[in-house]
Amino acid sequence: MHMPIKKVTPETEYAEIAGWVHEVRDLGGLLFFLIRDRTGILQVTAPKKKVNPAVLDVLKRISRESVVRIRGRVIAIDKAPGGRELVPDEVEILNQCETPLLLDVVEKVPAELDTRLDARFMDIRKPRITSVFLIRSEVIKAIHQFLFSRDFIHITSPKIVAAATEGGTELFPIAYFEKEAFLSQSPQLYKQMMMAAGFEKVFEIGPIFRAEEHNTTKHLNEATSIDVEVSFADHEDVMRLLEDLIVEVYTQVSNRCSEALETLSINELIIPRTPFPRITYQNAIDIAARKTKENIPFGDDIGTTAEKAIGEEMGEHYFIIDWPTVIKPYYAMPHLDSPELCRAFDLMHPRMELASGAQRVHIHELLIEQIRSKGLQPENFEFYLTPFRYGMPPHAGWGLGAERLVMTMIDLTNIREAILFPRDRHRLVP
RNA sequence: GCCCAGGUAGUGUAGCGGCCUAUCAUGCGGGCCUGUCACGCCCGCGACACGGAUUCGAAUUCCGUCCUGGGCGCCA
16 A cells, blocks of 8 residues: 655655656656655656666656656655655556646746636645645634534534525525525524524534625635534623634644644744733724724724724734624624613624624514514514524524634635635636 | 726736737757756747727727726625
């Protein structure tokens, strides 16, 4: 069996490796190949006069990015990358790669994002891009471990739904036999129903679909949402959970992804410190007014320019709390003493919003009232509202954008870099 | 959806009315080269998004279409 390239050391005597031909250098009497697998790169050196002529014939036919299996002696040599190289005894071309390549995997010549996404499988072969997705995988793993260690139950909610969750965003309609259906914009209603089911602590990591025609570097039409809901908890409880989770994710990535971080030229991943600062919505719009000289009327959402100005002032992760009830969804619990404000919060990175959450309304009558006040019909949410009449505990939760978490952590400029196959206003393939 | 900037070999670019039979790099094909590591050297291959207009002449100006990047809006 072949061994991972990373495991081939100067002490290894004999190795079989399998991978892609990263580079070929023909010096006349000496032939160098760099063979790449997901763990690293190994140099294969063939002195033309010394290797078996049959092996040499095969070697001469190999094009870059072909898939090969090579067996040979490992030689410790300082002149080679990693202090070791392989002298081939047996070479097999498992699949010859066509030329020219769709883009330059070695990155001597850059490729535009659009070109890269068209040939995403090949783009991902670049060690830098592989590193992004190794880190993303570690982020997801760390979240699972963190939440399971705190006794959360993992759930899976339907992605084909009959109605909008909360209004606001546009939905993708789909044909569901003889009925109209939509792709789910959020697991919100389902995770809340699991509170009525008695699960107490649930989480889901899954796709959400938004049919907004936005065209920015931080929006996707299909994104990955990390959703959490907790019974007998309020907004403060789940904010603490969220900041602890962020710190845990950064810590695990820092501990377990040092090579990937190095590949991305991130020398030290700075782990945020808890507690994250909390500022009220009023504070936020005051900061924005001072820095941008433009007033946000109370009750308006915070636009991109204001968001950036506030982020610049804060300079680290922070929460915006005490939002006006009018701009948050109907399921956000109003403050008892000042119902124009609610127990909703947004988790912000200086660059953008990462998560939003709230203590939820668990009182049936209040929920009906709030749904009506948003201009929605309670009749359309019957399946969701019924549990509130039969023992719904108080609860709170949040939704965190996985792509935004990854992109802000490793400083990607475009959210499309943080997902394998982005879906945006114009891209549906691959 | 609005605004701005773009679309030139496989990839990334230069050229912005005649010096264009279109630059350079990388790549690809061929040749030389026994320690490369962005190997080097020689020869060759390969492109003006599409449609219309202006002009003696258009890659270059204008109009339309399609596509891309960025900013904003919407949204998370």
